[in-house]
Amino acid sequence: MPTKLSARFCSFVLSLFLIAFALPAFAGPFEDAVAKFANDDFSDTDEAIGVVAGSGNKLAFPIISALQDGRLMADPDTKKVYVTGTDGKSIDAATGEAVASVPDSASAVRLNNRLRRSVDAALGSLTLQSPDLVARLQAAQSVFKSHEETALDPVEGALAKETNKSVKTALGEARAAILLFKSDATEVQKLEAVATIKARGDQDALALLSDIGTDQPASVAKAATSAIGSIQSSLAVWSSVQNAWYGLSLGSVLLLAAIGLAITFGVMGVINMAHGEMVMIGAYTTFVVQEVIRTRYPALFDYSLLIAVPLAFLVAGGIGVLIERSIIRFLYGRPLETLLATWGLSLVLQQAVRTMFGPTNREVGNPSWMSGAFELGQITITYNRLWILCFTLAVFVILLAMLRYTALGLEMRAVTQNRRMAASMGIATSRVDALTFGLGSGIAGIAGVALSQIDNVSPNLGQSYIIDSFMVVVFGGVGNLWGTLVGAFTLGVANKFLEPVAGAVLGKIAILVLIILFIQKRPRGLFALKGRAVEA
Amino acid sequence: MTPHMLTRSLDRGATIFLLVVAALGVLIPLSNLLLPAGSFLQVPTYLVALWGKYVCYAILALSIDLIWGYCGILSLGHGAFFALGGYAMGMYLMRQIGTRGVYGNPILPDFMVFLNYSKLPWTWYGFDMFWFAALMVLFVPGLLAFCFGWLAFRSRVTGVYLSIITQAMTYALLLAFFRNDFGFGGNNGLTDFKDILGFNVQAEGTRAALFALSCLALILAFLICRSVVSSKLGKVLIAIRDAESRSRFLGYRVESYKLFVFTLSACMAGVAGALYVPQVGIINPSEFAPGNSIEAVIWVAVGGRGTLVGAALGAIVVNYAKTFFTSGVLAPYWLFMLGALFILVTLLLPKGIVGTFSAWREQARERRPAATTASAAAEDGITEPKMAE
Amino acid sequence: MNVMDTRATSAMLYLDGVHVSFDGFHAINNLSLTLAPGEMRAIIGPNGAGKTTMMDIITGKTKPDEGTVLFDGVTDLTRLDETRIAELGIGRKFQKPTVFESQTVQDNLLLALNVDHSVKGTLFWRGSRAESERIDKVLETIRLTDARNRLAGSLSHGQKQWLEIGMLLAQDPKLLLVDEPVAGMTDVETHLTAELLKEINKTHTVMVVEHDMTFVRELGVKVTCLHEGTVLAEGTIDQVSSNERVIEVYLGR
């Protein structure tokens, strides 16, 4: 008998409330609304959110925020709703009284995108005055997006109390947004609103302004259109900056993929078709590292990449040395045969990984410091791309320094320039060869760690980069690291400026054709060695 | 490998090879058509088609060996010419479908109908006539090779650089043909062919005929290659391969020689592709994939670079191995086998099967030092900057 | 002489104010030098003096940054490529003997013969009696008759040198550029080579680059000493070798 139950329950609630807040409460709209959560029907939930948020009840905030992160449990049989606190303790959503445990029949109230939006809106008006600055900022933002009239008073209230500058502006914009859509707002208010939003000048502002509808006063409509115009023009400028950034980021990826090849192929003249697989091995190393960390020491997850980088270098490098000792070294002076052997090798490595890890993609997560993005002016810069760019340059510099200043680097250059002479001067050429190849492979492995952050970790990973890598190295000029650097960034930027015009596919084709024609002009690449040294 | 040694040991081999091909070209179709199905000596149709494919690959291998083995031009994009020839033939076959397409459109192939093409793109004009298609099979790859070669050889792009830009070429074509807007069926390519010159492509008779034709083509291609390499021009090619600038100082226009042989080889590849398509029943952009071109080069290496028989044999051996490994219990491991094969051959038989074989024969016959390893690097056609020429 | 008037110079080879530099390094520096028709000239000079680079310039392998290079008084070589220059009649023997190692001695000579070098010509080439006779003759001159069917790659160093000279003969150019022909030869071979070159000089203009002084002396021709890409001294071997600047360059340092 639910009715009787609820009746008794209400009297109980009454007494409790008398104690708790010393003000009378009845099984009013709030309780009914809360009960609606248990219907597991999206539109009911939507209503409930509205009512609860508007009720001004102390429980509103805990309920809605619980709803947002799936802590609001509802029992379809008893129509009872519970809030499970972050601390694991639960309370009855309708009454706020603590309950020992949530019945097993209860399940989390489900959301869909529409509901998530109303939840945000609700929380927006609820958290406008939260002590937490970030929360306030977010609240203001979500009100700006939802701009529901009901939020006007809270916003103005908050605006009056607000001290922090950035939050103040955010609130101002939120207020403007609301006014702009408020039917009975005065023309003056609306004009001010337009000005405020224009000042904001980003794509959300654009969205808002282009959405104000037709029932606006002429002057406001006019102001809005001009505002849209100016925002768009400023955004147009920014978009070319954005393209440049995308180009650099793509270039860094190309460079990272190619730089190892610049050593094995450029310096040693080994046409290493298994280079891509070295990259892949690096990526899988990252995967393994993260697996271990996930299962053993979850706390370390953010450091997983830092651990993976040296490991990937060692694993890929080690395999590289192994390959050099067992295959490549028999093929010096006949680069072509290295092409054949390494091609066969790449097949073997791919299939090996496929049998070990399965053919499907493996999940490699982004550590927190590599996920998300930040706004620089009007362009979005994603952290993973930014880090990859820095990482690439770091690798490049270190490599360069290594070649220039370390003994090994010196020996490498000696051997590659004149093997016989180097040997006669007592350099263990075979050792140097092995190490050089290992170095190249190791760097490919490192590249794999970075690429695992933006691409599939699958047995085919390497294949997708090998051709581009060769293009970069050849375009830059074989045997010249700087050439590789310039080549990579040139191709990257060119590609990204072509893409909006020609589309992704035609853009890539255009780049390839350009490379072909360029090689006609500079048959030995961008940074070719001149003089008799090359010929004789 | 010493040429006169080759010419001796090979001519004998060559003749045996030619006669074997000829014999198969006759016997396999006959056994397939005349003998009762399932009888011990009867070659089932699927094997006829299969071997037809191998033979086409053998022609492709020959065309690669001609430029790489004898002129040191390593093309990592020869699949492109093969595929272009294939597309030319495919387009003819598509036009032959006529009203038998699923939409029954007399002019437009099916894929055009459901992508709402209003009219036939100009690129497809004329392909309803076999002679035109046949012409294009030679002309399109030939033209591409000519333009590409004219640019590349004139500006003396050599070695790795040439190899990589040939790869760029085929890669660009791959992407282009993948685009549906390009008007060649996109990723699905051209398929579901009905008949060729009025004969049903599925019919056993047609298959047998196509097989015999492929064998004939292989023989012709082989004879052409042989007449080229055994002419004085062949000597010049080898001279260019071994010491390009020396030949220049002797007054040879290296670029024209390269251009000639490159274009010739492209045309041969085109023919191979054209015969390939009706037998496998589909042509699609993946034929442009750089990987395919590289594998084709590997066939040549496995068989024996600079020996025509070797090239053809290599193609057949490798592809037979592929077929064999990709079915049955071995299926999950076939890539290991293939990869291992490539590695072992390069390590143990650097001259390829035929090359090593004839080298043994040679050593057995007369103890005389073979070509010094010093020239090996040059022979590879690829040379790093520091050791160019 | 009126024929001569149309010619810029009567010289077979005429270099004037030639400059070449690779990445800032001046390989050839205001080099001027003339070779009269029928002359044989020996070029000496320490390593890096620019001898080979000079030959590269004459044969069109390297383009000079500035300066004139005239062949036979009329043709400006700086505008032409190797093939064209070879066709004009300038033959070159490399420092390091380069022959077609994987082909037989007689094939090497066959390739060198100055007959139709076009693709068509070679594709439909039929051997002629005249050609084989010339090959036999050359083989005799270079003493390789009984090695005719051997692989060039299997020849001794000296034999290779000779084969390359033989190729020059087969090519029958107006001007021969011979780079260090006796490097790594026995004294006997050296002597024979000198004889051979003298023989050749009867019918051709020759420029020999050589370190070996005894050999140069044996040739007994006008000597030019290069240093740092420019002419240091010119004259008979005795004059040059007594020139104190030459001595300084060779010994004093």
Place this chain on the structure above:
Amino acid sequence: MPTKSIHDIAASFSRRGVLAATTGLLLGLASISGAKAADDTIKVGVLHSLSGTMAISETTLKDTILFLIDEQNKKGGVLGKKLEAVVVDPASNWPLFAEKARELITKDKVAVVFGCWTSVSRKSVLPVFKELNNILFYPVQYEGEESERNVFYTGAAPNQQAIPAVDYLMKEEKVKRWVLAGTDYVYPRTTNKILEAYLKSKGVAQEDIMINYTPFGHSDWQTIVADIKKFGSAGKKTAVVSTINGDANVPFYKELGNQGIKAKDIPVVAFSVGEEELAGIDTKPLVGHLAAWNYFESIKTPANEKFIKDWQAYTKNPKRTTNDPMEAHVIGFNMWVKAVEKVKSTDPDKVIDALPGIEAANLTGGTSKMLPNHHITKPVFIGEIKGNGQFDVVWKTPGLVAGDAWSKELDGSKDLIGDWVGKKCGNFNTKTNKCLGSGS
């Protein structure tokens, strides 16, 4: 010249050499064909790529069939005979698909083939199945525009996936502006054409539709995601309909997540992203993005729970996911078994005629039926990506949707139907009452 050289050598070589070589080869050839089908088993062909680019998706399907055969044999096989799987690897190489199909049918004498994923592989084997008259069960959602006598399409036709998804977005999310993003091949092309026509019929303006195509395995999505963002900031509620192909999805979603496109702002509904693809991504930033399928692993039905349990037991991998094409194979396999048992024979002709009308339970609680056009009836679910890489079903079609072989929205095919029962024709034009082209 060569003729001469051959002539004079021909004298010098042994005729026996050729004879031996040739006969040897011939014998070799013939003996390869010697493999006969054992009579006490029924052979089932499995034609899925185990290597190359498609191995990612297809390997699972191979395992699925092996699993199903295993289960069936535990139940005593079919017609009292054990089933025997013949596995080949077409290696993601389309001509090889045709070749392997031919081998399966002629050499191994299989009774039925389960296989293919991409449209091109299906197109490539089609002629073979028609010529040799065998049966192919094709388990993947595809562009439609096909109905062949020898092929049974157990995956979704466009009207069983795309259209309901769009309807959902219109109704539930009030979407006004559409981005149709896809990989540049025939399935996305066709699907987007259909959707474009459908949206316009619903009164969506041309400028509110943005269509974008990318190459296979496209990995740098910065520009396109930014474009989507821009397109989405025009004030109207925007959604992305993604027909992006398997491999390219991971970088696409990673970029979405990083550029902070939240599902509640711009939801993405995908037709080719299932549990398998999500296994490669950290889905937390993607919660709320949608996928439309006929099956989700997360659907709670006894049949599904049992299936998942047995499957994970069979693969000895408690984490092994299931997905839509797998269910398609389950349905197809059971339908074939029923048909065979119905006609007491594996003869393709009999089975083909028996299959239409056969019903088999699907894993989501319904009963799918094989239609005369060789497509099947399926329920359509819209699922939201959850944090754990699974889907939360937020909407489903009231009943089962019948698959249309020919899309009403395309000019070329609006009058066509496939009917192998009455009309015996795969592309029957209802206007002209003619069976077009080669369809019969």
